[in-house]
Amino acid sequence: MICQNALKNLLTVCERYRNREIEIEELKTSVWETARMITDVQEQGLRNFLRQAEGELDMIQFTCENIFEESLEIISGLTEKIASAIEDDSATVTGNEREMSMNNGDIRIWIEPDTGFFIRATAESGDPVRLSGEGARKLAEALAIMADRADEIGNVHQAAV
Amino acid sequence: MNNENDRLPWKKWEDYEKEIISDREYARIGNRLYTRHAVERSYPASIGGRSIAPAFIEEVVRTGTVRKVVVGRIERKIHTSGTVQIVTEDDGNIVVTVNPFSGGKKQ
Numbered sequence: 001m002i003c004q005n006a007l008k009n010l011l012t013v014c015e016r017y018r019n020r021e022i023e024i025e026e027l028k029t030s031v032w033e034t035a036r037m038i039t040d041v042q043e044q045g046l047r048n049f050l051r052q053a054e055g056e057l058d059m060i061q062f063t064c065e066n067i068f069e070e071s072l073e074i075i076s077g078l079t080e081k082i083a084s085a086i087e088d089d090s091a092t093v094t095g096n097e098r099e100m101s102m103n104n105g106d107i108r109i110w111i112e113p114d115t116g117f118f119i120r121a122t123a124e125s126g127d128p129v130r131l132s133g134e135g136a137r138k139l140a141e142a143l144a145i146m147a148d149r150a151d152e153i154g155n156v157h158q159a160a161v
Numbered sequence: 162m163n164n165e166n167d168r169l170p171w172k173k174w175e176d177y178e179k180e181i182i183s184d185r186e187y188a189r190i191g192n193r194l195y196t197r198h199a200v201e202r203s204y205p206a207s208i209g210g211r212s213i214a215p216a217f218i219e220e221v222v223r224t225g226t227v228r229k230v231v232v233g234r235i236e237r238k239i240h241t242s243g244t245v246q247i248v249t250e251d252d253g254n255i256v257v258t259v260n261p262f263s264g265g266k267k268q
Contacts, residue, residue: 048262055211055246055263058202062248062258063230063239 003037004104007082010034014079017071024067028057031078046085053078087132098149100142103129107139109146117150119143169215173208174200187255190215193222195256202259213245213261221247222256 013030016022035050056074064070099110106129107121121129131139169191170177177188177200187194195203195215203218204210225242237257240247248257 051262052244055260058258058260059239059246059248059263063232063237065232 003034004086006034006037007086011079011082011086014075014082018075020068024057024061024071027071027075028054028061031057043085046081049081050078087134098153100146102138102142103131103135109142111146111150111153113153117146169219171203171205171214171216173204190256191219193219193249193254193256196258199256199258211259211261213259217245218247218256218259221245222249222253 010030013022013027017024017027031050031054035047035054038044038047038050053074057071060070060074061067099108101108103123106123107119109117109119111117123129174188174197177190177195180187180189180194182194185196187196188200189195190200199218201209202211203213203215206212221242222240225240225245225247228239228241230237230239235250237248237250238253240249240253244262246260246263248259249255250257
């Protein structure tokens with residue numbers, strides 16, 4: 001699983017750079033350090049993307065007159081990629097036969113054999129959970145899987161009674 | 162890569178012989194001077210660098226394609242070979258920065 005906090009931190013750093021609160025050197029360091037934190041083979045594409053972005057920023061720093069303006073395109077690509085990686089990761093469904101969760105636990109689906117099939121969707125702040133299109137599709141898939149399991153468990157339970 | 166390149170030392174900034182030109186300190190590696198930035202980026206990944214040895218940098222400077230740019234009235238050359246890009250100034254005598262992952266997109 002991608003290091004969510006590191007990616008969220010990098011998004012903040014990109015925003016601070018866009019607002020001219022930090023220099024390109026600090027931005028580059030943050031991009032490189034985030035790339036180094038990504039060790040999962042499945043996330044190799046994201047790691048390579050970050051390493052390349054850092055290299056391009058370095059080239060801009062040493063070969064362009066208007067460093068800030070020239071770097072904005074890289075920053076846009078970076079923020080888009082990071083936001084997409086965070087979204088994909090938060091839409092990952094985890095769990096077991098009777099319980100599933102996604103969005104870092106904000107959405108929970110579980111089965112209680114005697115009482116039914118439950119869903120709870122509340123963000124840590126108490127607000128409703130906002131889903132992307134991809135997240136909504138993953139939730140629909142998870143609900144369908146859990147509904148089938150609930151049916152199976154219900155049938156087994158009824159047979160036992 | 163030729164044998165002469167193979168002999169170029171790959172060390173830490175502190176361990177290279179230094180030269181000062183116009184109040185700026187450079188490391189002497191073979192026939193070229195390197196900025197501290199370039200030396201530190203060349204370090205192995207295990208110590209935070211981009212893992213690009215001086216011998217390889219030399220090869221790219223000698224054999225890569227070259228494009229000239231002017232930054233702050235200083236002419237610099239971008240030497241490219243595959244995804245590797247090396248920036249030099251003073252007609253290739255000073256290595257300013259090294260990038261094994263730049264991809265060559267913007268240049």
